[in-house]
Amino acid sequence: MTATLSAWSINHYGTPEVLNPVTLPIPAPGPTEILIRIRASAVTRADGMMRAGQPRFARLFLGLCRTRQNLSGTGLSGEVIAVGDCISRFAVGDVVFGEAGLKFGANASHICLDESGVLMKKPAALSHEDAAVMCDGPLTSLNFLREVAELRAGERVLILGATGSLGSAAVQIAAAMGAEVTGTCSGRNADMVDALGAVRIIDYGQEDFTRQAERYDVIYDTIGVSSFAEAKGSLTLSGRYVCPVLSLGLLGAVLRSAIAGTRKARFSASGLLKPDVLRPMLATLTRMVEDGKLEPVIDRIYPLADLIEAHRHMETGYKRGNVVVV
The missing domain is CATH 3.40.50.720 (NAD(P)-binding Rossmann-like Domain)
Structure with a gap:
């Protein structure tokens, strides 16, 4: 039997109700990819704007009727459960955090990402929930x-x-x-x-x-x-x-x-900045966390199955800090 993952698709731009739960085969990582079991992912204002296709001129880059990569979510934290043949930065068992970028798909149970992207080993000072929002x-x-x-x-x-x-x-x-x-x-x-x-x-x-x-x-x-x-x-x-x-x-x-x-x-x-630019910034932020100078503020944590409700709350304008799904 083929192993599957849970994710959320966006078939067309619109309100949170356009989000649709999907089950997909778990991909095998390519030569330079790692397969991550996601423990927490962010629900951000930017995610909501992409889901809604706002501002409208952004659709020239994202896709005219929906995002070309039609899965939801960017920021994530989890564990590496499989690696490609040419991996050098990570190993199975590493706990990592970062973002999917324009590939999207972080609001899911698993994701395959290239190790050259915006990915870092998660410090112990950050919980999965805190780490998931660091890239927002x-x-x-x-x-x-x-x-x-x-x-x-x-x-x-x-x-x-x-x-x-x-x-x-x-x-x-x-x-x-x-x-x-x-x-x-x-x-x-x-x-x-x-x-x-x-x-x-x-x-x-x-x-x-x-x-x-x-x-x-x-x-x-x-x-x-x-x-x-x-x-x-x-x-x-x-x-x-x-x-x-x-x-x-x-x-x-x-x-x-x-x-x-x-x-x-x-x-x-x-x-859209290059990963080589963003990763040192993330390192600066993790040092700030470890030094007690920065603590991500978490407003609400939802189960992944309640992503629509998480998007609704995110768009109320009354959230304090970040919204996360686990």
Whole structure:
């Protein structure tokens, strides 16, 4: 009898209800591949946007009617249970974490991935649930704060959406970098953002940061809730507005500010960076975890069979940190 795996397919773009459970043969790893038994995988805002085919212009790259790789999920953690003939970085029994990238398919029981991808051995300091989300909020936020915004110690940074997967990681990372952190959140989450390392908190239900006198060296809009035009007046003369949620408006702002003006809008497609670039960033993040400077925030953990419900909760806009399926 052929061994099978459980996964979730996306047959066309849409709401969480388009997710469909499927059973597939477990593949044999190719020469440079490893077969992973997945213990936990992330359910991210980026996963939801890909499932919905948003923004629409992204379909030119993902696929016009559905993603070309029609399986769900990117971030994962698990154990290596089989390896190809030419493997050098991993062995059967290794506990690993990382991401499937544009291959997708991490919301599953098993996956085959090339060892040259964004995969690392999991440190004992990380649970499978924590490790599964490291390539979402922590990795993206480290890239945007350190590489894209070029945040430096002593600078003032405003993090919009400080309680989400990206924001909760960004507050901790920016604080560890020596920046003065202000975070926006609802009033009920103020204690959480304070505990993560923010020195000032803005309740977005009561205050509008654009109407205040404070100026920031970096504004990191983790959820695309603002724009460069709206945030520009709250930046210092050399301030940088960075946002991982690409839109045509952001793209235009990036191009225009690159040509004129001292305030800049910047963007990076973190998930498209080469594995050789991302793996050292993951190593930096795992050291931060081991040093007690970073702890992934987990909001809810669902069984893999409840992936639709996990996507629904992820899209409510009220999650605190990360959503995981096991």
